[in-house]
Amino acid sequence: MNSRPAAYAVAERAARESYGKLLAYLAARSGNIDAAQDALADAFTSALERWPLDGVPRTPDAWLLVSARHRLFDRHRRDVRAERLHGALAAAARDAQRDFERAGEIGDERLAFMFACTAAAIAPEMRAPLMLQLVLGLDAARIASAFLIAPAAMSQRLVRAKRKIAAAGTPLPRVSPDDLSARIDAVLAAVYAAFSAGWSDPAGVDPRVSGLAVEALWLGRLVADIVPDDPETLGLLALMLHADARRAARRDSTGAYVPLAEQNTRLWNAAQIDEAESLLRRAARARRPGRFQLEAAIQSAYAEYRFGREPAWNAIVALYDGLLRIAGSPVVALNRAVAVGRLRGAPAGLLALDDVAVRSDLRDYQPYWAARADLLAATGARAEAYRAFERAAGLSVDPAVRGYLLGCARRLGTAQPSAPSSASEGKSPG
Amino acid sequence: MEFLLQLYADQTRWSTLPPDQAHAEMGAYAAYTQALHDAGVFVAGERLAPPSSAASVRVSADGKASVVDGPYPETKEQLGGYYVIDVADHDAAVSWAARCPGASHGTVEVRPIMAVPTAA
Structure with a gap:
């Protein structure tokens, strides 16, 4: 009887899985987490809307990537400044596309991403919130409630933490x-x-x-x-x-x-x-x-x-x-x-x-x-x-x-x- | 840093509560208030009389006063009590608000109290 919620759970899982993978991939190559998050935000939201109804696409990574790229290029046309900002990201998206066409999947860099979230420069109490946002795409308000922190304060701290990851340099750490x-x-x-x-x-x-x-x-x-x-x-x-x-x-x-x-x-x-x-x-x-x-x-x-x-x-x-x-x-x-x-x-x-x-x-x-x-x-x-x-x-x-x-x-x-x-x-x- | 915790709840709920539940709730507030004292953060706190006892007063620019019965504005959740606590920061105030029994059956609004520079 609960087919809607069950379908939603399946779709959400798939969407988060792909989201984390794509974000890690794009951020690692473009060196710009914010822009990558931005580009994926709408794609992720529409995935959470559509997939529970239409079913999870056969290749969720590709679905999200194509949807994110549309948004990315829309922006470029509108905004020269955004083009500079998103240039590396667009290149990363093209890489991802190539990766996908070659191997049927996008390289999984989520572990490297998790290492970046837990780097020494990141305050220990911010590591879990950061990981929840970047790997699973949870929004700041939900994370804030779970950690009993005011959402505005949590958002601010997430932004600062992301800046630190960016400052630490890209690509993300390769760990032996x-x-x-x-x-x-x-x-x-x-x-x-x-x-x-x-x-x-x-x-x-x-x-x-x-x-x-x-x-x-x-x-x-x-x-x-x-x-x-x-x-x-x-x-x-x-x-x-x-x-x-x-x-x-x-x-x-x-x-x-x-x-x-x-x-x-x-x-x-x-x-x-x-x-x-x-x-x-x-x-x-x-x-x-x-x-x-x-x-x-x-x-x-x-x-x-x-x-x-x-x-x-x-x-x-x-x-x-x-x-x-x-x-x-x-x-x-x-x-x-x-x-x-x-x-x-x-x-x-x-x-x-x-x-x-x-x-x-x-x-x-x-x-x-x-x-x-x-x-x-x-x-x-x-x-x-x-x-x-x-x-x-x-x-x-x-x-x-x-x-x-x-x-x-x-x-x-x-x-x-x-x-x-x-x-x-x-x-x-x- | 001082914070005002405003306890908003459906004020009709209290009058419909069975006596044993009302008693348990008073116990919960007593325990919370005591915990604030024990932690050394309690500054003030009171329960307010029902909103029906309120009067709202306004004076317009031309000096005309209007007094109406009841709280302003009239909503389902009304201010039913408050605490003033003195804690290190906003995070600490939020975590004390979460412990307030009022947060389990209503809303606790956390507001920093503006520090007024004291005259020498």
């Missing part, structure tokens, strides 16, 4: 195979930032809110297609698939938030979890562990709930220890403290948590207060736990999470503290 794994880490970090946008932020809400999980998974698959043997790339994809697999179980039928330990695991996407597990096994064969493989392994341990079993907390703590050594962050340390609480009891967890709080400013970090509240409740410190739940609720962006935390506080006020739940789920891909 030796250099690949170092460079790819920055790309993977940006993809993960897109996945957890507005989610791993201080509010700690889940990917339903970020709304970019699908796009990030797509970027992850794209990188995995280009470098199928890179273990960290496979690890990131496994991590995102695990977290995304639980999406439907994070809300009950009334829309209320359900923490990980209480989720109906039959709502988990089994196919995605199986895929994640097999990716993780493939990654392990390379014997090059890394941050994303460890994080995926932790998610894999949580997946034990599927079989009605408590996760192996000792293994999870060990994995967090490993993670702390290679990619330590307050978030990792916080997650580790929660796992310590489950393994050695709430007082041990609280001690570990205090240790994190001493070293980092977590005052406005929602998951910190949610985790603290859980641990305090488990030790019977009801008044303190109540305050911490309230504090976490006050820092929540997601109304379902806020409601859940307030409910926890309320229950403390009227009844015995219940068993600790993972209200802190939001801070990790729970």
